[in-house]
Amino acid sequence: MAQILIVDDDAQLRQSFGKILESEGFEIRAAACGEAGVEAVKSLPPDLVIMDVRMPGITGIQAMQQMRAACPGLPVVIMTAYGGTETAIEATKLGAFDYILKPFDVPDILRLIGQALTAGRLTRARVAIAPEDSEDGGDDSGDALVGRSRAMQDVFKAIGRAAPTDALVLIRGESGTGKELVARALWQHGSRADKPFVVINCVAIPDTLLESELFGYEKGAFTGAGSRRVGKIEQAQRGTIFLDEIGDMPMNVQAKILRLLQEKQIERLGGRETIPVDVRILAATNRDMEAAVAEGRLREDLYYRLKVVTVTLPHLREREGDVSLLAAHFLSRLARELDMQNPGLTPEALDMLTAHPWPGNVRELGNVLKKALIFSRGCPIDPEEMRQAIGTRRDASPGADRNTDPRGAQEAAQAGGDAPLRAFIRHALMDEAGNAAFEHVLDAVARDTIAEALEITGGNRTRAAKLLGLSRPTLIAKIEKYGLKVTTQVQ
Ligand SMILES: Nc1ncnc2c1ncn2[C@@H]1O[C@H](COP(=O)(O)OP(=O)(O)OP(=O)(O)O)[C@@H](O)[C@H]1O
Ligand SMILES: [Mg+2]
Structure with missing residues (x-):
């Protein structure tokens, strides 16, 4: 049950408003002045504060600042009887979730409360990078959105506002900034959370297939359409469909x-029947949509519809203080996934992270930490290990670090013509030319990759499989195929 603190010097308002909120299922606490409100927050932070501006003693704005200093991320809604824009601007500028004019309508304030509570929940994040803090029983779904920077707070607010509506939301931001995660948050905090969330990646599916993937087809719609097929949009009926990379969608x-x-209906390819669909659409792009419109790659009418409600994700560089939070988040999550102890980071290693420009944004940070974790030897990750982890990234272009590179192979391949792997490949090509050079090289690389993973994980096949991105049975089959000896260490 969410707990709300009402701060107002008007006893009657405290009482009547409190009653209304209690009947809506909230737990209510009350304070009669700013000072008492601040004390209440310090002793036990509520989920939300609703506070008047003008009170004897400190103002609501001052109290809000003290509350948020004590409890960052606490959503505060300011009430004011004076419609001055000064207060409104001041309040939101200083971190109020929103402000509302007195007197207000109950449905309005309830909607606002819902949004503020959602934004507050999204804010919770881990704080330190010491290993002992990693097991904090907090919200540990791998999907938590982490961020305390002002830029991310604005994103959370926007999510809080947009989630409960059924509006189409366009999520913009560079590669790796978390667009898909935001789409999932919008879904999870919306009214369709218990219905399907269907992702369509418009770049990953070839243009010729995208249409039938989305809309489905009737039997005989085209050569090869042997039977009717229901498309993704119909599969998402009553749920949410996430059109990822919408900037790359073909014209048709x-x-x-x-x-x-416009019409909330579709037709399957080759079909005459119009099918009403009830889906919420979310879309994301890292493209310059304005340029795409100018160049005729994106329909202008679609562009205007898409951009009505936009959430723009800041670059990781613009999220002051978030790198260390994210690092803590990734270390504890990765350690769990790889079944390793979380070693933590030394302050110097953390300094390196904060100084790095992160062209690949949050995804790059995650990949660097994964490498650092693998290089670490049970002690806190030190600058040398961190340098190795950061340094192994070669290509700073967006999306280049989409998949974690296998250590060794690519590195050596990129390191230059005299790298051992290159030399080996050249040999194989000479010796096996016209024979099976390709298979031979791949087998050798596969064998070494698996051997390396087994060595890193001390022979633990489950961990090695996770590290390699293989299923355990596949790994075991390959161990047999390559005749690898596994010396299992006692874990
Ligand atoms: N604020 C965040 N808190 C925690 N993890 C995050 C955050 N933002 C991104 N991530 C993680 O970073 C990775 C990249 O995020 P995501 O796939 O959502 O990015 P994207 O913007 O869709 O990237 P692309 O444009 O390349 O598709 C994911 O592993 C995601 O879980
Ligand atoms: Mg994405």
Whole structure:
């Protein structure tokens, strides 16, 4: 049950408003002045504060600042009887979730409360990078959105506001900034959370297939359409569909999506029947959509529809203080996934992280920490290990670090012509030319990769499989195929 603290010098308001909120299922605490409110927050932080501006003693704005200093991320809604924009601007500028004019309508304040509570929940994040803090029983779903910077607070607020509506939301941001995670947050905090969340990656699916993937087809719609197929949009019925990389959607599909947005109905390919669909659409892109419109790659009418509600993710560099929070988050999550102890970071290693420009944003940070964790030898990750982890990234182009590179192979391959791997490949090509050079090289690399993973994990096949991104049975089959000896260490 969410707990709300009401701070107002008007006893009657405290009482009547408190009653209304209690009947809505909230737990209510009350304070009669700013000072008492601050004390209440310090002794036991509520989930939300609703506070008047003008009170004897410190003002609501001052009290809010003290509360948020004591409890960052606490959502505060300011009430004011004076419609001055000064207060409104001041309040939101200083961190109020929102402000509302007195007198207010109950449905309005309830909607605002819902949004503020959602934003507050999204804010919770881990704080330190000491290993002992990693087991904090907090919200540990791998999907937690981490961030305390002002820039991310704004994103959380926007999510809080947009989630409960059914509006189409466009999520913009560079590669690796967390667009998919935000889409999932919008879904999880919306009214369709218990219904499907269907992701369509418009770049990953070839243009020729995207249309039938999305809209489905009737038997005989085209050669090869042997039976009817229901598309992803229909599969998402009553749920949410996430159109990822929408900036890359082919023109014919754009027209159909536009029609879906306008008329809320679709037709399967080769079908005559119009099918009403009830889906919420979320979309993301890292493209310059304005340029795409100018160049005729994106329909202008679709663009205007898409951009009505936009959430823009800041670059990781613009999220002051978030790198260390994210590092703590990733270390504890990765340690769990790889079944390793979380060694923590030394302050110097953390300094290196904060100084790095992160062209690949949060995804790059996650990949660097994964490498650092693998290089670490049970002691806190030190600058040398961190340098190795950061240094092994070669290509700073967005998306280049999408997948964690296998150590060794690519590195050696990129290191230059005289790297051992290159030399080996050249040999194989000479010796086996016209024979099976390709298979031979791949087998050798596969064998070494698996051997390395087994060595790093002390022979633990489950961990090695996770590290390699293989299933355990596949790994075991390969161990047999390559005749690898596994010396299992006692864990
Ligand atoms: N604020 C965050 N807190 C925790 N993890 C995050 C955050 N932002 C991103 N991540 C993690 O970083 C990785 C990249 O995020 P995501 O896939 O959502 O990015 P994206 O913007 O969709 O990237 P792309 O444009 O390359 O598809 C994921 O592993 C995600 O879990
Ligand atoms: Mg993405």
